[in-house]
Amino acid sequence: MQRREFLKSTFVTGVGLLILPGGARAGRNSPGNKLNIALIGTWGRGEAHFDAIGSENVVALCDVNEDHLAFGAKRFPGAKTYIDWRKLLDDHKALGLDAVVCCTADHTHAFIANWALNRELHVYMEKPLAISVEEARVVRANWLKRKNKLATQVGMQRHANPNFNRILELIRDGAVGELQAAYAWGNRQIRRPGYLPAAGAPPANLHYDLWLGPSPDHPYNPGYFSGGPGANCLQWNMYWDFGAGQIGDMGSHTMDLLWNAVDAKLPTSAEAKGEKFNPDVTPVECESHFDHPANDWRGPIRVHWYQGGLMPNSPPNYDLNKIDHGAMFKGTKGFLVAGFDSRVLLPLGDNADMTYYKPRPQDKMLPPIGDFQQQWINACKNPSLKTACDFEYSGDMIEQMLLGLVAYRVGKKLEYDGATGRVTNVAEANELLRHTYRPGWTLNG
Numbered sequence: 048m049q050r051r052e053f054l055k056s057t058f059v060t061g062v063g064l065l066i067l068p069g070g071a072r073a074g075r076n077s078p079g080n081k082l083n084i085a086l087i088g089t090w091g092r093g094e095a096h097f098d099a100i101g102s103e104n105v106v107a108l109c110d111v112n113e114d115h116l117a118f119g120a121k122r123f124p125g126a127k128t129y130i131d132w133r134k135l136l137d138d139h140k141a142l143g144l145d146a147v148v149c150c151t152a153d154h155t156h157a158f159i160a161n162w163a164l165n166r167e168l169h170v171y172m173e174k175p176l177a178i179s180v181e182e183a184r185v186v187r188a189n190w191l192k193r194k195n196k197l198a199t200q201v202g203m204q205r206h207a208n209p210n211f212n213r214i215l216e217l218i219r220d221g222a223v224g225e226l227q228a229a230y231a232w233g234n235r236q237i238r239r240p241g242y243l244p245a246a247g248a249p250p251a252n253l254h255y256d257l258w259l260g261p262s263p264d265h266p267y268n269p270g271y272f273s274g275g276p277g278a279n280c281l282q283w284n285m286y287w288d289f290g291a292g293q294i295g296d297m298g299s300h301t302m303d304l305l306w307n308a309v310d311a312k313l314p315t316s317a318e319a320k321g322e323k324f325n326p327d328v329t330p331v332e333c334e335s336h337f338d339h340p341a342n343d344w345r346g347p348i349r350v351h352w353y354q355g356g357l358m359p360n361s362p363p364n365y366d367l368n369k370i371d372h373g374a375m376f377k378g379t380k381g382f383l384v385a386g387f388d389s390r391v392l393l394p395l396g397d398n399a400d401m402t403y404y405k406p407r408p409q410d411k412m413l414p415p416i417g418d419f420q421q422q423w424i425n426a427c428k429n430p431s432l433k434t435a436c437d438f439e440y441s442g443d444m445i446e447q448m449l450l451g452l453v454a455y456r457v458g459k460k461l462e463y464d465g466a467t468g469r470v471t472n473v474a475e476a477n478e479l480l481r482h483t484y485r486p487g488w489t490l491n492g
């Protein structure tokens with residue numbers, strides 16, 4: 048807007064104070080073009096967002112732990128504070144809210160994402176986006192309806208590492224020949240026997256019932272809250288009602304390394320195996336395998352995920368065990384092995400001369416993403432800008448991984464119809480695509 052037009056649409060007092068017309072007190076339509084942001088989860092991972100959102104207007108904070116809320120309020124003293132995210136989102140109009148950044152426990156992610164989208168708010172959601180197939184599908188559908196006006200990003204910030212672009216280029220440009228299969232693995236192993244036993248009443252600063260939120264009831268135990276800042280998720284994310292184990296933890300980052308390059312949507316089948324099923328705790332050792340149809344640049348491929356020490360077979364003359372969290376791409380001409388910051392091309396056969404591979408010229412290389420959180424902030428302000436890990440890309444990826452957990456539980460190969468979100472050959476698998484919630488909590492509210 049030209050300055051003259053802008054001034055026409057506002058009232059200017061003698062001392063230069065601007066009073067904006069009805070409701071547009073601040074926020075993305077204000078002169079500074081700053082977003083009005085709410086941060087839900089104000090400690091731990093939440094702190095990693097302080098600087099990124101500190102350049103905007105942080106108007107509301109929410110945490111179920113009053114000490115953690117005070118920690119956030121110290122950095123953003125002007126923000127209104129809440130202990131229940133539903134109340135905060137109900138107040139979105141009064142707050143003039145534009146956007147939400149969410150760093151809560153995984154079992155609340157899809158709820159908060161849906162509630163925020165349904166109130167026309169931009170969302171940055173820490174990974175994982177969801178912990179059941181149904182949750183992933185509902186969030187993605189809610190965003191797709193609004194994709195031209197709302198910006199979304201899942202906290203898979205390693206995606207901004209230039210290595211992700213370089214891997215994609217190598218695969219698309221034929222460095223391994225025709226892509227046939229892709230593998231990702233993660234070697235974090237955190238073993239727990241079961242939900243923690245009852246251990247007295249929660250401390251006065253912790254609203255434990257709100258922390259449980261939609262989860263079925265489990266007694267309080269301080270063990271769920273005994274981790275350091277940004278790592279406390281490792282105290283609860285392996286339990287079925289609170290997370291998805293390593294799939295939602297490091298798996299979200301590691302599968303992203305693969306997902307970015309293979310350009311896949313939903314799989315047509317899933318099969319998996321692993322350690323003995325524990326009704327309380329997600330498996331440590333597990334491997335899952337998926338079929339993906341051909342697309343316009345490659346034939347059909349198999350996608351594989353390994354965790355908890357299980358590994359794909361190493362290619363000739365290379366030991367994959369050197370990489371704790373990595374990906375491998377297998378093609379007709381060779382292998383590409385990658386970590387978050389590394390990549391190694393392994394052509395097949397002693398005579399391989401790489402003449403089949405035509406590297407793209409410098410001016411055709413993918414541009415850097417830059418700062419990952421800023422990419423989302425920019426897209427909130429300008430709907431024509433895209434984010435790398437929006438709720439479609441990330442929703443498809445986590446839906447596949449969560450379908451793998453269902454295949455593990457059922458112990459059969461599942462045929463999957465991505466259009467309807469139904470398993471077509473094993474009726475009981477469909478029961479496991481969704482979670483059961485405590486009465487009073489609405490996923491799509």
Ligand SMILES: NC(=O)c1ccc[n+]([C@@H]2O[C@H](COP(=O)([O-])OP(=O)(O)OC[C@H]3O[C@@H](n4cnc5c(N)ncnc54)[C@H](O)[C@@H]3O)[C@@H](O)[C@H]2O)c1
Nearest residue numbers: 088090091092110111112115151152173202277278279280
């Ligand atoms: N992107 C990354 O690299 C990365 C790194 C660490 C954690 N994470 C993700 O961030 C999230 C938080 O992890 P963490 O280790 O900080 O966990 P945490 O248990 O410390 O929780 C973070 C904060 O959220 C608050 N909280 C939890 N549930 C809430 C609710 N329903 N409403 C409001 N506040 C709530 C907690 O009290 C705490 O202050 C997890 O989903 C985790 O997967 C991402």
